[in-house]
Amino acid sequence: MKFLNDINPAHDLTYSDTFMVPSRSAVASRSGVDLTTPDSVGTTIPLVVSNMTAVAGKRMAETVARRGGITILPQDISPLALTDMVSQVKAAHPVFETPITVDVNDSVSIALALLGKRSHGAAVVLDGHQPVGIITEKDCQEVDRFTPIYQVMTSEIVTASKDEHLDSVFETMAARHLGMVPVLDGEHLAGVLTRKGVLRSALYTPALDPAGRLMVGAAVGINGDVGSKTRELLDAGVDVLVLDTAHGHQEKMLEALPVAVAARDDFAQGTGRRIQVAAGNVVSAAGTIDLARAGADILKVGVGPGAMCTTRMMTGVGRPQFSAVLECATAAQESGAEVWADGGVKYPRDVALALAAGAASVMIGSWFAGTYESAGDLASDGDGRLYKESFGMASARAVKQRTKHQSAFDRARAALFEEGISHSRMYLDPQRPGVEDLIDSIVSGVRSAFSYAGADSIAQFRERAIVGVQSAAGYDEGRPREVSW
């Protein structure tokens, strides 16, 4: 990218400080833009879900991978639970969505507890293995919570066969005003298709491993036996490894990274599959170069921009994210590596600006916490607004969980170094309550940004983008007004 009028900014910039100027473009359609990431991970859109306990679980992982992104499972999950999560993601269908299922004899309260887990707005009712009905929240209104599901469900259901063409399924759904249909493999439920899901299947390419299964990543800390932890994750089937700590440019990271890389190389020799290793977090060229030399393929960039993060308030340390990404991406590309811009994304524009600064992909945590697919339970406030609880991975709450096998003294000591908040409410956007709704809006914003710059790929965009620096008034001018001023 280049700065507008070749200015050399007098201070470091964050996404809100910057804007992009359009250039003459030969890109005739936004749909022609290719968002495949240049980091060799295999993602087809530049979105990575942060390894945060409140955000990244198996529902998030399969949903995001179906649209081309990837989720990093947090380091706090036990090896057994992680292996189980990875296999569930790998078992999920790359096109059909995983249904919520209830038994015909279950009570309405069970259906209501499960409906918020996914965006479908409906659950498939099973009698044994056979789908016999559909139940929605509307069916559960004004009935006793103990009412059996068979009394309120819709039993005349339209189904699709697993081999039916998606266009024809879409036409049936549109003609019959259906939001969702169960997909059958013989008599068995193979998944569900929603109208929006069918449309998305035509617009996105899933992130798949060489065996055609959905991709998922996992994080590992820098303490303990990094070699065997890495091997465990690789054996479980993860598609990208993230060596993650708050201060990535530390000696302990420089010792741990070659150990993880050696385990990865060993795995590659045995299986023929080379998994990319990401490491961080860094915010300087020096940190980027040291970690790239120690073997990282991808550098995770960002100290303090995260919505759950108190690092800058506690320590004064960090760096405005646009400048951090720009400096690290430049250094990474000179070292043959790539960067992920990690944290602080609140609008689609931030993703576009991170890509302009040179990021190969962009990590999002808190924004995605406020969706049906995030790991937490759905709650509702006094006004009936839906939200999920979120918390930082360096918060007292997360540290307590992560250190539960340590001595009482070590736990108390670790708790002193809190650098994140333990409680926050991430409200679901009523217009975009599912993570795919947010992905739709991010991807359309980014595609459009590319076409304004005359770029049809991430590599071209980072070359062609022209970035200006704006005042707070300039930023404010860009905001829509929902009421008059």
Ligand SMILES: NC(=O)C1=CN([C@@H]2O[C@H](COP(=O)(O)OP(=O)(O)OC[C@H]3O[C@@H](n4cnc5c(N)ncnc54)[C@H](OP(=O)(O)O)[C@@H]3O)[C@@H](O)[C@H]2O)C=CC1
């Ligand atoms: N991107 C960001 O701005 C930040 C992200 N996080 C996230 O929180 C999670 C937990 O990270 P982390 O706290 O590193 O946990 P880890 O469990 O990975 O521990 C990090 C290790 O590094 C040592 N260390 C030395 N200096 C520091 C430092 N300044 N900050 C943190 N550790 C240090 C710690 O020792 P000792 O405890 O004895 O000091 C500890 O042994 C990660 O997911 C991380 O990405 C956390 C903070 C900032």
Ligand SMILES: Nc1nc2c(ncn2[C@@H]2O[C@H](COP(=O)(O)O)[C@@H](O)[C@H]2O)c(=O)[nH]1
């Ligand atoms: N300083 C802290 N940073 C944290 C903590 N938990 C997560 N993180 C970082 O934030 C990003 C996600 O940013 P967001 O703005 O999208 O939420 C995540 O990937 C981590 O790098 C924390 O407790 N303290």
Ligand SMILES: [K+]
């Ligand atoms: K912050």
